[in-house]
Amino acid sequence: MRSLTGLIDEFRQGWQGISRPSLSFSIGFSIACLALSTTARWLLAMIRPDVYFTPYFPAVFFATALGGYRTGIATAVVGGGLGVAMNFGDAPSNFFPRAVLLAIYCIVSGLTIWGVEHYRSVASRQREISKRLIREEDYRKLVVDELQHRLKNKLSTVHAVLHQVLQNQPQVWASIDHRLRALAATDELITKVDGDGCDIKDLLLSELGPYGHVRFNLNGNRLLLPAKLAVSLALLFHELATNAGKYGAFSAERGMLQVSWSMIDDRLNIIWDETEGPAISAVGAPGFGTKLLESALGPFDGKTEISFLKSGVHCTMQCRVPKA
Structure with a gap:
């Protein structure tokens, strides 16, 4: 059985869009969201018995945000079925009003799933771009460090060559030596x-x-x-x-x-x-x-x-x- 830490880490990565959670985790999370939404609907029925589908919008949103559009569609379908099949309190049984509310629920759920999935795709592209820029920056730093190292070696070589050539001319060497050292510093x-x-x-x-x-x-x-x-x-x-x-x-x-x-x-x-x-x-x-x-x-x-x-x-x- 998986540890609680592993489940939390899988939830975090799925919520942030880093990786898709497993199918079993997505189904379990969707069922939990539907259960909470149904409980909220039962509580709301004490005030408004004709609330059929509104409590399931959060379930659709969170299920899509974690598991992707397939999980969101499945959650929306099940939520719509629960809204049609289950009655709480003295809810009216008129077919036409409920059908209209079901149509509105389907439209809003579809827009919710599309919006969340679009945001996930944009966020995923941004992460890929960020990773690529980080890799390019690391490579640039590596090249710059190598170039600076080679320039330093060249300056040391020039310093040594001039010292060898001008060893019999100490005055000329003294005038060059300290200037090369200033450039190196x-x-x-x-x-x-x-x-x-x-x-x-x-x-x-x-x-x-x-x-x-x-x-x-x-x-x-x-x-x-x-x-x-x-x-x-x-x-x-x-x-x-x-x-x-x-x-x-x-x-x-x-x-x-x-x-x-x-x-x-x-x-x-x-x-x-x-x-x-x-x-x-x-x-x-x-x-x-x-x-x-x-x-x-x-x-x-x-x-x-x-x-x-x-x-x-x-x-x-x-x-x-x-x-x-």
Whole structure:
């Protein structure tokens, strides 16, 4: 004999349309619905003896919802037969009124069965679509993870090849090495949010963290940067942070950095402000870092302005944040 848990689980799956219940379960459920409806009809007969078929509508609905249209049709036929054959109380025995009520009962029951079955078919299609989308999403994640893994391996390979080629040119290697590491760190952040980009605050913390969290303040709301913009800003932040570590605020004992950002419509405004750093006596010829600062935000309709003040470097960055 089946356990109560098994019966409840079969009822749940049948009611939700996950699977059809067994024939015996459907018949038993239909008989229970008819019995309850007949009991309700007997009770109603104390008030209205001429109620013949109305109590059987719920039985038709629930039997169809659980067992399908075949069970619903069988329940409707049996309910109609009970309504014709059984009398409770002082119900009138006129044939014509009961025949009219039987016709209305058949029409309403047919519409009920059609409506419930149509809903079950729509719900079943939606579940199939949902399952297919879930499978496609899982496959997409698998492909993206594999692609990110291969890109990471390629970046490591490029890093190793350049190190081998430039091992006799330490100055050139030093200028390339930290930039490749900055790109790798940014890729890691982008990967954490499924390739959609990364938060600007996380990007700054990743770049500025090695200098000590007490050396800088970050002011601004959470902002998810698209992947391409995140890579460009990561390079800019890296250049500025490296400059601050060598010559600016981070090279002085009391030096501080404050980075603020805000959004106005689709424009991002970033202010990089160093204080208490060493005095800047002279500015050399523009190098790769300076050229990068000037051109990196060009694809995003942006620009960078840098000023060498007595208190330290002051840099403003403006760009358009592409829509996701």
